[in-house]
Amino acid sequence: xxxxxxxxxxAALVATDPPPPSATISVVAxxxxxxxxxxxxxxxxxxxxxxxxxxxQFDTYRKxxxxxVSAPFGEVTETRLGGGxxxxxxxxxxxxxxxxxxxxxxxxxxxxxxxxxxxxxKTTIQARTDKPFRMGxxxxxxxxxxxxxxxxx
Amino acid sequence: xxxxxxxxxxxxxxxxxxxxxxxxERHVAQCPQCRGHLASLDVMRKASVAGVRADxxxxxxxxxxxxxxxxxxxxxRRGHRRIWAALSLTAAALLVAxxxxxxxxxxxxxxxxxxxxxxxxxxxxxxxxxxSSDDGVTTVWVTVSKEDVW
Numbered sequence: 677x678x679x680x681x682x683x684x685x686x687a688a689l690v691a692t693d694p695p696p697p698s699a700t701i702s703v704v705a706x707x708x709x710x711x712x713x714x715x716x717x718x719x720x721x722x723x724x725x726x727x728x729x730x731x732x733q734f735d736t737y738r739k740x741x742x743x744x745v746s747a748p749f750g751e752v753t754e755t756r757l758g759g760g761x762x763x764x765x766x767x768x769x770x771x772x773x774x775x776x777x778x779x780x781x782x783x784x785x786x787x788x789x790x791x792x793x794x795x796x797x798k799t800t801i802q803a804r805t806d807k808p809f810r811m812g813x814x815x816x817x818x819x820x821x822x823x824x825x826x827x828x829x
Numbered sequence: 830x831x832x833x834x835x836x837x838x839x840x841x842x843x844x845x846x847x848x849x850x851x852x853x854e855r856h857v858a859q860c861p862q863c864r865g866h867l868a869s870l871d872v873m874r875k876a877s878v879a880g881v882r883a884d885x886x887x888x889x890x891x892x893x894x895x896x897x898x899x900x901x902x903x904x905x906r907r908g909h910r911r912i913w914a915a916l917s918l919t920a921a922a923l924l925v926a927x928x929x930x931x932x933x934x935x936x937x938x939x940x941x942x943x944x945x946x947x948x949x950x951x952x953x954x955x956x957x958x959x960x961s962s963d964d965g966v967t968t969v970w971v972t973v974s975k976e977d978v979w
Contacts, residue, residue, distance in 0.1 A: 728966055777946075795951030797971050799959075802944040809943040813971035827943075 698748040699767040699776045700828040701803075705740040705757045708732065708812075709819040728808045728824055740821065744828070747778070759816055760785035762793070763823065774805040776827055782811060803827040833862045843870050943967040 747753035783793040
């Protein structure tokens with residue numbers, strides 16, 4: 677085998693794989709509040725993520741919405757969370773087998789009809805598989821809304 | 830080593846150092862120790878002469894001898910050249926592969942948690958902070974100055 681052929685073969689082996697068609701992300705939106713409980717309350721189904729919430733000061737977590745989003749690379753995927761909030765996810769690149777670079781944006785509906793939506797937060801992250809990413813401090817009446825996103829694949 | 834006092838004289842006679850060896854010769858004829866010593870000296874001398882004798886090359890053998898040398902000098906080395914060429918090619922290919930690996934994978938080291946590259950908000954009175962816990966949970970927290978912005 678000539679050196680050129682061998683080099684091309686090795687280059688083909690080590691070349692970056694094309695990104696997969698989409699990234700799968702688990703999204704859980706919670707309504708968090710402080711009600712003076714002795715023991716923290718979790719709605720059924722969300723107690724499994726209590727370790728992700730342990731460091732927060734709230735004592736009540738209610739499920740607002742839970743969905744698994746399949747977001748194609750290079751496209752903005754819209755997910756309506758309810759309460760006038762819309763989540764946008766745009767996977768940009770797969771930087772490593774367990775790491776996806778993506779833009780996450782949360783908009784809320786305008787107070788006045790006809791006004792444009794208000795961007796609450798927009799962030800670019802390098803999401804790692806099974807490593808939770810939280811967005812918090814989002815006011816939902818007297819309560820807070822928490823969004824927990826986890827890249828699954 | 831030998832009990833006879835003539836031993837030294839016997840050795841000198843054996844080496845031809847005595848002008849007149851007749852007395853030693855008579856003594857050796859009568860002394861069994863000196864006869865034995867003389868015999869051992871003779872054996873050692875013959876052995877040493879045989880050991881230092883160099884192989885001589887006869888005139889008839891000389892052309893063949895030179896031809897053998899010339900053949901060793903002029904004949905090309907065989908056997909290892911291809912092996913060394915293959916090893917060199919493999920080493921070069923590995924270097925090229927390593928270069929490609931570094932070029933294509935530079936800066937793509939895996940992270941231990943989700944990393945926040947940048948963030949912004951469209952809320953006028955809000956600030957954003959970002960932090961990661963030891964458990965690998967990454968947080969972006971929006972803080973608003975008014976209690977109920979919306």
